[in-house]
Amino acid sequence: MSSRITPRSKDYAQWYQDVIAEAELAEVAGVVKGCMVIRPHGFAIWEAIQQDLDRRFKATGHQNAYFPLLIPMSFIEKEAEHVEGFAPELAVVTHAGGKELEESYVIRPTSETIIGHFFAKWIDSWRDLPLLINQWCNVVRWELRTRLFLRTSEFLWQEGHTAHATHAEALEEQRRMLDIYRDSCHELMAMPVIRGTKSANERFAGAVDTQTIEAMMQDGKALQSGTSHDLGQNFGKAFNVMFQNKDGEREYVWQTSWGASTRLVGAVIMSHSDDDGLVLPPRLxxxxxxxxxxxxxxxxxxxxxxxxxxxxxxxxxxxxxxxxxxxxxxxxxxxxxxxxxxxxxxxxxxxxxxxxxxxxxxxxxxxxxxxxxxxxxxxxxxxxxxxxxxxxxxxxQQFLFDRALARQVENTRTLDTWDDFTACFEDGDSGFVWAHWDGTTETELAIKEATKATLRCVALPGDGPDPEPGACIKTGKPSAQRVLFAKAY
Amino acid sequence: MSSRITPRSKDYAQWYQDVIAEAELAEVAGVVKGCMVIRPHGFAIWEAIQQDLDRRFKATGHQNAYFPLLIPMSFIEKEAEHVEGFAPELAVVTHAGGKELEESYVIRPTSETIIGHFFAKWIDSWRDLPLLINQWCNVVRWELRTRLFLRTSEFLWQEGHTAHATHAEALEEQRRMLDIYRDSCHELMAMPVIRGTKSANERFAGAVDTQTIEAMMQDGKALQSGTSHDLGQNFGKAFNVMFQNKDGEREYVWQTSWGASTRLVGAVIMSHSDDDGLVLPPRLxxxxxxxxxxxxxxxxxxxxxxxxxxxxxxxxxxxxxxxxxxxxxxxxxxxxxxxxxxxxxxxxxxxxxxxxxxxxxxxxxxxxxxxxxxxxxxxxxxxxxxxxxxxxxxxxQQFLFDRALARQVENTRTLDTWDDFTACFEDGDSGFVWAHWDGTTETELAIKEATKATLRCVALPGDGPDPEPGACIKTGKPSAQRVLFAKAY
Missing domain, CATH: 3.40.50.800 (Anticodon-binding domain)
Structure with a gap:
């Protein structure tokens, strides 16, 4: 019956492509580098995800808006870490209307900069805060190694952008939206996730702090499924977004941004499907x-x-x-x-x-x-x-969630020695590992170099083992708590 | 109360901008040439239009999909009239991922070409037809003279693309979608429209025939509010979209495309608002x-x-x-x-x-x-x-529709002499005119040159005066029926 789908045990990557092709979800565009076409059956899944998230965003006071696709090159350069992170992936418009442009535009890889510019125009007083905006749109990040839904040069997503009067309010918002992603993954997509904080090395370019939800795929790899950023005052300072507080003083706003994309469709496919093809949770x-x-x-x-x-x-x-x-x-x-x-x-x-x-x-x-x-x-x-x-x-619906959760539990280990750790990640289906880490980027990169496992997150309370001090699995230096390692998409 | 809104009688164009600014619907992007930001209150109106149209599209068997934003330059050039029509408005990506591209991409001004490419891959037999696809997306057409919602370099729209086994089926589809636009304008937007066929001169670049809905704004000008095209086999031939018919022969498919955009938000604003600001029909x-x-x-x-x-x-x-x-x-x-x-x-x-x-x-x-x-x-x-x-x-809701219809009726004249015709269009608020036309592009352009009035459409049966032969208002040559003239946005 399912002879056109390569079994997972034989070639997991090929299985994923076959499931997508046989269900007519999407295909590689080919003629447009790194891009895909989302076919009707795949797009209907995305629409269901959109509707669920959009309902949750609106129920928490967010409003949709739309900002330009094109961003002046000079905007991208205003926040130092931001440009460093995104410069290698930019697609650039140099000509338009039959002429060479005086200043080039980039196709938005994300919209913090252009939205920062307008926030500065719209925000004047504490009465204008919080400003809670979301945008559904396409973004372009030039990718060389692409994979349908998971990594493409153009993808569809939503990006939330909010401004607040205090850092505490911004942190609340960052967490609220992370929890909305988690709830949608659990309730709609039947996909258990672990919430946590990214290391400095994996942080969004320009953020003070990035929180993530990480799901385990059937091959034991992690898939980052949504992120929520505390931007601090970084973009406020870069774009001069200020407000007058209740005491009459001018202050920079505190901002967040958060996004989830068509990548979620890939996560759902990899979470539930089998050798007979696509499996979908009923709600989706x-x-x-x-x-x-x-x-x-x-x-x-x-x-x-x-x-x-x-x-x-x-x-x-x-x-x-x-x-x-x-x-x-x-x-x-x-x-x-x-x-x-x-x-x-x-x-x-x-x-x-x-x-x-x-x-x-x-x-x-x-x-x-x-x-x-x-x-x-x-x-x-x-x-x-x-x-x-x-x-x-x-x-x-419940069966699929339970099955995915059982798989996650079964394929998660707590390891304490470097030998066990490297041995674990030599295996193809290596799963999740909770291990101690000394908190430095140097060690994080050394671990990745040695094992291909990356630091997925420092779990939020309740989403990982209870914090207890220990010794770093690589260096033996002190560690405050175990963190999550896995190979990842 | 409404001192911040310029009265219509004083400056209609300024009134329109003031209404938009005061209702916080949108604003000129400024930093991105010809683009706009759609603010939450404006975007919520667009969402209501989207939901209404999307429901109607799905009820008639259409499915949403998503195709790449970027189109290889060579694709645009495959259909001769298409490239001639769109070349002056293209935005071009020449660099990406830090390198100059071997072949430039254009940002889609419309997607007939890239979709034609995929239709050729998906369609093989008569069993695959009809193929009924719609896409909600952004498009870019570089504009020098822009106006919020009505004409911007980037806009949001939907573009329907369908393929059929016979020309008769394609013509049915073209008309079905035109009627859906009409129904949405009437029932949701409380905006009466006239359905008709465009002249060869106003036809979509690459179409055999373009049908339109035309609405009258409060200043008597026409606003084209949606179009539906019979593409014949033009794109089928350009992209080799063939199918095997029931007799086993290979044939080119017959295609349609149809689109409506954020321009509709501008149409609604101009249809109903007054000197106190925005007026919206309740359903919207x-x-x-x-x-x-x-x-x-x-x-x-x-x-x-x-x-x-x-x-x-x-x-x-x-x-x-x-x-x-x-x-x-x-x-x-x-x-x-x-x-x-x-x-x-x-x-x-x-x-x-x-x-x-x-x-x-x-x-x-x-x-x-x-x-x-x-x-x-x-x-x-x-x-x-x-x-x-x-x-x-x-x-x-009914009051607004009746009022708009009464205004349209009141400002529509049937004229028979060139003197009356030119005198009518010397007036600022000139309205709609039904007049005879000899059917040539030459005369159409001469009328435009002399009066700034353009040929809006040849009305469909029931949407204009009953056809009766007469003499062209400009040349006196024979005419089969009166056609609709107006100044237009």
Whole structure:
């Protein structure tokens, strides 16, 4: 059935590409270096993520706006660390309207600079704060080694930009948005994540502090799935964003920014899919239920299609997205395969015998297997089908989260010796490791050099082992707490 | 009250800018040539338009996707008329990732070319058709004379791209989407439009036929508000998009494309606003109701705010967006002014006396005026407030459409002599004119040269006067039917 998908055990990277190709999620643009085309089924997943995040942003007082795609080159250069971080990745517009431009523009790699410029115009008094803005848009960061969804020269994302009167308020905001990313990963994407703080070396260029959510993929690698930055007053000073406080004094604002991107689609694919193709958590799935009518004769056909239509109607009334697969010239088996590889959570098979028994045969995208090695199907009575399907999908959502969490727990180790650490990362599927670190960039880079493992984060309280002092796994120097290491995408 | 907004009668163009500035809808980017920043209140209007159109697109079987921002220069050159039309407006990326590129990319001015490339990969058989794709994105067309929302170097839009097995199906699609634009203008934006066909001279570069919807602004000028193109097989041939038909023969597909943009926000502003600022039809308004609490003493304050909160809750339960304006240090009059200029359709004033009488004072954004020249307010009982406010808003939506339609009818003339025609367009507020035309580009350009009026469209049946033959208003040559002339944005 799934011969067109390379098994994970054989070639994980090829498996990922095959899953995407077979589900028609996206493809490499080819003619535009490092870019991709997001096909309808992939884009529908992104739309579901967008809607969920957008609802959460608005519920916490944020408003959407839109700023120019093009940024004057001089803006990028105003914040010293920012330009250093982004300069190598910039795409530059030098000509427009048939003429060479006096000053080149860069295509936004992120928008702190241009938004800083407008914040300076809009903010005057403490009454204008907090200013809570979000933008859904495309950004370009020229990449040489690309991978669909995970790393492309152009990608879609949202970038939040906020300004506050105090550092404490900015820190609250930074954490609030990190938690929103975590909640969306857990509740919508069924993807457990660990929240933490990035090391200085992995920090956003221009930030005082970067917080991250890290998810574990099926090969044990980490995927950074969203970041939230405390920008301090760095961009406030670079763009002169000042406000008059309640005491009548002029101060620089405190800013945050936070972003999540189409990378999340890649994270979802890698979290849940299997050798049969895409697996999607129901809350994220563009199609919840595929109904495959089964018939041989024409009179069977009309009765079966009519019944399928009625079931679809009832499920749609419960807010589900349902596809009745009435394609001609395609046998049921081929239809099963098609919806499996596209990650539709639940399939219903409806034939003349089901009609007689007033039931329908159901098959979950990931089903238990019976003693003959066949997937278990369950007959559902047509009476009350809406409620039953709702329960099944809720259960499947929970199953996927639990399975991903179990995998994360199982593949996470606490190590104390350099030998164990290097041995662990020699392995292909190395997983997460909690280990002590002396807090220096030098050691962090030496560990990466030796093992290819990177410091993912210093976990927030509750997301990692309880802090206890120890000795750095590499240098033996004192360490305040274990931090998270993993190979990463 | 509205001293910061220049009256329309004094300077219409300045009025438009003032309305936008006072409602905080958008502003000129300044630092990025010809671009604008869409501020939250303006972006919320665009989001409402997006949601409405997106729902209509999906209900007619279209799926969203995303294609690269950057297009190889060679792609643009493949369709001869297309490159001729767009070459002067292109923004060009020559450098990326720190290097000069071997082939330059243009930032998409529209995506027929890059999408044609992928259609060729995806389409193989008649079973793959129709292919119905839409993309929400930004585009760049370098403009020298810009105007907020109406004409900017970068704008946001949607572009639909479809491929069909027959020309007849493509023509059906072209018309279906034109009608969707018309329906959204009428039902959501309360903006009457005339549907018609563009002349060869005004056709989309590369299309066989362009259909348009034209709206009349308050100064009598026309605003093209959406277009739908029959591309014939032009792009199919340029990008080799072929399919095998049911007889096993290879044929080029028939394509359409259709687009509407943030320009619609400008159209709405110019259709309904007045000298007090923005006016929005309720279905489009980000905030439907502003509740202004009125109190002097502290004990009044808590009772009034509590009651306002209850009213807000009841209205929200009916799906309305409500703002309780509890800002301190701002008197009610200043709050009234603020919500008026922002175009909130209905204001509710709630004070201790209203509480006693268990009612609330309501004021529509455009209210009748009493004998003293004061706007009429209406006391609404708190009991059943939700249903009553719903009625009032529905009535206001209809009022705005009727008013705009009456204005269009009143400012539309049927003219038969060149003297009347030129005299009409010497006037500043010249309106729409139905006149005979000999069908040649030469005459069309001569009329424009002499009067600044352009040929807006040949109306579709039912959207203009019944076709009857006549003599061209300029040349006297035979004409099959009257066509629509107007000065335009």
């Amino acid at each position: 799935a563009p199609i919840h239920v595929a109904i495959v009518p089964i018939y041989r004769k024409d009179d069977e056909r009309s009765a079966v299609l009519e019944a399928a239509g009625k079931v679809a109607e009832e499920l749609r009334a419960d807010g589900l997205s349902v596809r009745v697969d009435d394609r001609e010239g395609m046998n049921p088996g081929a239809k099963y395969y098609d919806w499996e590889r596209k990650g539709v959570p639940l399939r219903l098979e409806l034939g003349p015998r089901d009609l007689e028994s007033q039931s329908v045969m159901s098959k979950l995208r990931i089903a238990e297997v019976n003693e003959k090695g066949r997937p278990v199907k369950e007959a559902l009575p047509l009476e009350g089908i809406g409620a039953r399907v709702g329960q099944i999908l809720d259960g499947f | 308004a980000p905030i439907h109701v502003a509740i202004v609490p009125i109190y002097r003493k502290d004990d009044e304050r808590s009772a009034v705010l509590e009651a306002a909160g209850k009213v807000a809750e009841e209205l929200r339960a009916d799906g309305l967006s409500v703002r309780v304006d509890d800002r301190e240090g701002m008197n009610p009059g200043a709050k009234y002014y603020d919500w008026e200029r922002k175009g909130v359709p209905l204001r509710l004033e709630l004070g201790p006396r209203d509480l006693e009488s268990q009612s609330v004072m309501s004021k529509l954004r455009i209210a009748e005026v009493n004998e003293k020249g004061r706007p009429v307010k209406e006391a609404l009982p708190l009991e059943g407030i939700g249903a009553r406010v719903g009625q009032i808003l529905d009535g206001f």
